[in-house]
Amino acid sequence: MKLITTIIKPFKLDDVKAALKDAGVQGITVTEVQGFGRQAGHTEVYRGTEYTIDFVPKVKLEVLADDADADRIIGVIVETARTGKIGDGKVWVTDAGHIVRIRTGELDSDAI
């Protein structure tokens, strides 16, 4: 089983969610995060003092998926989240074992 993690721009959340739903994904977990990367942060000036805010608001999505579906899902994410501008984010995959659905105790493929 795979855990697909992606960092995207917040305003893309609705689109990506919809696209994943269309692609048959039944569950997602979303976290508000702060990203630091090539996309520059910004400067805020309060009473003449500059504060450099290095971090950019991003959204992290985690999707558990069958091994067979992982590449397809990644494809959907990449396609939908892309704006072509710096800061679009990343996707990556890790192996996840022993997935359990708490409600039923179902395992792995049945649990996602």
Next chain:
Amino acid sequence: MKLITTIIKPFKLDDVKAALKDAGVQGITVTEVQGFGRQAGHTEVYRGTEYTIDFVPKVKLEVLADDADADRIIGVIVETARTGKIGDGKVWVTDAGHIVRIRTGELDSDAI
């Protein structure tokens, strides 16, 4: 070493934390997340306009554990977090290597 991740209902946090403590778990990291899954979101009506909120507030727990303890811990989580209603959440496991306790530099089993 294992990283056990679980998504649960927020009001179960105290119970799960207590159960994990009883089970000998010494550390947990908790994140507020938004879940999307079988459990339907809800509708909010503001001035007659309906807003569909697809996401349900959830809590994510991460627990680093020895390989030997992982299954037991998962069992405890599943048992405590279960209400039997849709939306109880998931547990899954990933391999984690090189765990370091920052304070002491201790490694792996000693670090958790």
Next chain:
Amino acid sequence: MKLITTIIKPFKLDDVKAALKDAGVQGITVTEVQGFGRQAGHTEVYRGTEYTIDFVPKVKLEVLADDADADRIIGVIVETARTGKIGDGKVWVTDAGHIVRIRTGELDSDAI
């Protein structure tokens, strides 16, 4: 490819970020989390009623890195985040595959 995850004290965030930058790390994802561990939580008293807050505010950093860089990066984190007091946090590593940069579609090493 590796995903290095670390839990640190919030006030160390700026230092760790700077040190990682110096070490050549080009991207980080940061999440506000609540930690439970050896570092005791605290008690708040409202109108004479004690509330035990078990959780301590922490910050989670996630860094995607080449396998070759992982140990060095962990070293930098451990060194910079250490105060020597309980609650300094952990670092751990998981394997991450298929890293994609959404903007360009670049893969793995090129994507981080």
Next chain:
Amino acid sequence: MDTGDAAWVMVSAALVLFMTPGLALFYGGMDRTKNVLNMLMMNFWCLLIVPVVWVVVGYSLSGQNPADFDNKFLGSLDFIGLKGMGIGGEDGGALLITMVFLGMFAVITPALISGAVADRMKFSAWAIFVPVWLLLVFVPVFKWVYGGWLGSRGSQDFAGGTAIHVNAGIAALAMVLVIGKRKGWPQEGHPPHNMPMVMLGTGILWFGWFGFNAGSALGASGTAIQAFLNTFVAAAAAGLAWAVTEKLRDGHFTNLGAASGIVAGLVAITPGAGFVSGMSPLYIGLIAGVVCCFAVGLKTKFGYDDALDVVGVHMVGGLVGSLLIGFFSSPDYFGTENKAGLFEGGGLGLLGEQALANGATLIYSFVVTTLIALALKHTIGIRVDDETEQNGLDLAEHAETAYHGTN
């Protein structure tokens, strides 16, 4: 009506109106994120329904129109819909603005109760409870105390210690006894979700309370000035007393301690605001601050789940202040129709009257409120189901969420 008096009573009425949103924030900040809108709505509901009920029938029944001054238990139906009342008369509208001013008190009194039943009361039950309680409890007690049998016997209540705070406080107790405890209480508790909101609410309450107390002189008179001064000093003294008590007992000066003490002092000076002078407000404040600081601990001892301490602050604070009139009341400044307290050369007579008035209020309000609560419980139900309580009332009861982050 003298323009200065009119200006002062109008300002005071506006200030008292502002107290209810202030109270909503004071309570709402202490509540949890998932229930804050239910708390706000319980208070705003009073702002919606009570003015309507008040002008239609409440004022008339409250017997505050001079034509009803002979009645000792209830007003009449002669002034429903404000019949015959206007600004054209020779009082230039004095009666009308007094009616509005009293209407503001009618709004906030049931709102006070909301803090006790927080986190578990069905909103539909609250929606019905407010007008029913207003007519069956607030209105008669108000009449008894002001121009009714309790007041004419000689008890004193300048701005509503007995009629409002003791009355609402004991009603809160009756309500929580019928509704029962929140799930998990007292083992688990939940710290305030937003303390700055609590402090803002406290600021608004203190600000508005100058209208509540000094406005009750119904004119910009010397009595109003004294009531103003007393409201200033007693609130500060009680806040100080509560904060210092906590510092000695628990080790810290807390914001919630300061806020709670301020409110306790405001409650305690309410009944005597226009009857005491000199350093008396200081003593009343100090006493109320210490007493209420301990009184909020009673709920855990006796096991009634008064969520945000309506009993400990309003009932106890109101009683303390009302009984202390029996000691500090100083008729010198306020006219000899007012009895002197024990320390001001009077005997125990006034204290006895105060005890009687509060006793009667406690009994009547407790009994009738319990009956209303039981009636609700056994008809439409008074408590939300467990799932709603777990997930929070905001969503289930109001289809709203207080804070929306990711958008």
Next chain:
Amino acid sequence: MDTGDAAWVMVSAALVLFMTPGLALFYGGMDRTKNVLNMLMMNFWCLLIVPVVWVVVGYSLSGQNPADFDNKFLGSLDFIGLKGMGIGGEDGGALLITMVFLGMFAVITPALISGAVADRMKFSAWAIFVPVWLLLVFVPVFKWVYGGWLGSRGSQDFAGGTAIHVNAGIAALAMVLVIGKRKGWPQEGHPPHNMPMVMLGTGILWFGWFGFNAGSALGASGTAIQAFLNTFVAAAAAGLAWAVTEKLRDGHFTNLGAASGIVAGLVAITPGAGFVSGMSPLYIGLIAGVVCCFAVGLKTKFGYDDALDVVGVHMVGGLVGSLLIGFFSSPDYFGTENKAGLFEGGGLGLLGEQALANGATLIYSFVVTTLIALALKHTIGIRVDDETEQNGLDLAEHAETAYHGTN
């Protein structure tokens, strides 16, 4: 100037000033996290620029100085920089404090419009729009209604239903038609980011509105008392009506429904505050609450993106209240120079005048506002670019972020 009157007008002016920050919070809470500071700044901008423009030239042009009472369309330039006006005259400053009081209305009127253009208007365009609109639209309409051709024909507007709410409401419509819809609207929408902030704003607005309406009597008179009472009752009744309408239609009593209804009631009672009595404010409030509750749905039907319902609440509420004067106006109390409404023994005459005054205001304000908006659009631009709209206006337009968590 009588001290009681002076006290009341000063208090009222302060209360109206406080309404603009209240409005900022009311709107800001409804907005999204990423745009809240832009919303606040649009309102605060009115607090900065309007007083300056008002004392320098706006007041003079508004023709509210007695010397300009003969003009029917515009004031004069005789009082620029408050020339010749001081507290030394025999009116003791009455004219001067009236000028300030009216200045507070000048501040809040353009601020009302900000709710419509939320989330997409360039701040530089707003910065210019406010003083230009003030001089080209607010000032003439104000003159027409108060002492100008509309007012002298016999239409009535006690505290600014036509001159302020209808005027700002229709201007809001003109603006959004030129600016266009927010990206994604109406498919996507965004619930309020902070409902307690909305409720606080509502509380401040109601509190301040006592100054707005009862202060418009320009003294602590019986008329002020009646206006005060009407402001109390109509707001509650409208809040109740809106909340109940939603309960019946959508299933819940909501905070935003209560808040919106309160504001709708306050708007609707504004034009008639000093002209109706008895239970009339109750009826006006109930009608306005129901009508506005449905009126806010028009934007989706007709496709104009009035983000925070300035049209549905202020234009519609103002029209409802202004036309209802034609039915409820009761000259008994307010002097025979005021016409009676249909239900008070008058004929249809007053209703006709009300329709005419509002019609003229609607047309003039719509046309001139559209021209201003088009001029801005084709010069400096009126709308932010897509990226700014996506990322939020706070950062791009003000280099500020509303909430900073991790620090």
Next chain:
Amino acid sequence: MDTGDAAWVMVSAALVLFMTPGLALFYGGMDRTKNVLNMLMMNFWCLLIVPVVWVVVGYSLSGQNPADFDNKFLGSLDFIGLKGMGIGGEDGGALLITMVFLGMFAVITPALISGAVADRMKFSAWAIFVPVWLLLVFVPVFKWVYGGWLGSRGSQDFAGGTAIHVNAGIAALAMVLVIGKRKGWPQEGHPPHNMPMVMLGTGILWFGWFGFNAGSALGASGTAIQAFLNTFVAAAAAGLAWAVTEKLRDGHFTNLGAASGIVAGLVAITPGAGFVSGMSPLYIGLIAGVVCCFAVGLKTKFGYDDALDVVGVHMVGGLVGSLLIGFFSSPDYFGTENKAGLFEGGGLGLLGEQALANGATLIYSFVVTTLIALALKHTIGIRVDDETEQNGLDLAEHAETAYHGTN
């Protein structure tokens, strides 16, 4: 006492009371999440301790009772515990309500200092500092300026520019010099954690300041009206000037710029509120807005860590406004006992007196405040330990957390 005057002074006193919670929010919003409750509590502490100290002894020592008018340096102990003061006298309570009104100023003056020492001062030290500073610095300076040697020489200070803002501002400087810089300052800085809270605080401050300034006329007189007008115009002009200065210098109109400018303008018009007329408040506001906008940059230049710019806004703003009286003071309206400023046909005499009064205040306040701070430092300690500073003062000092999310 005339009812209109009484109404106005009571309202004004209530408004000034409301300013301290407003200030707490203004400062608290600018602070970081982990220190906001400490900031609120520093302000609320003034609300608790000062009224008590004031009625017990502070008022008496301040020499504001007519019986003490001959004293030039300090009052007396004749009025401790308000001895002999009541509403029964022939002034009908005028003296008593003046005492309360001044007490509100006594509350907010030390509260102003809290913004400078934010994020690092031990609360126990603050708890002691407030009453000590009140008696050793505020009270004597207040006497000197009002009825004391500075005032009788001919300097003017209508509502507390010198006695309050310059005094608190220079004291803030003395405090931060003793306490030292926050860890990491100025390399690291921290943007405001909650800007809407700052804007709410600004709104409350402006609203309350009408009481502060126009209330200082101690009656609903023409002077009050002029002070009211000046408070309106100067605040707007200064907010505008600061916002425009930032726009030109940094590229954006910011909320914090608007808010800071408004406060700077309110400070600057305070000393002259009842002495200037016509367009003078506009000029004073514009000048203060620009000057203070640059003055807040001095701290980084000179390296004193005045966290929330008490020196740059209150000391500098107060000085600017106080010295500008020397130019703009117009005795025409305000009685010939007031000197004329340079632009109003007077000579340099008044300017000299203003300089002297402020100079004396600066020196005395700086020296005595430094001594108090040093005494605290070398006894109970004045600064929290590093760990507390790192983790935030809320938890360590007050055992409270401002926001609790997951519950």
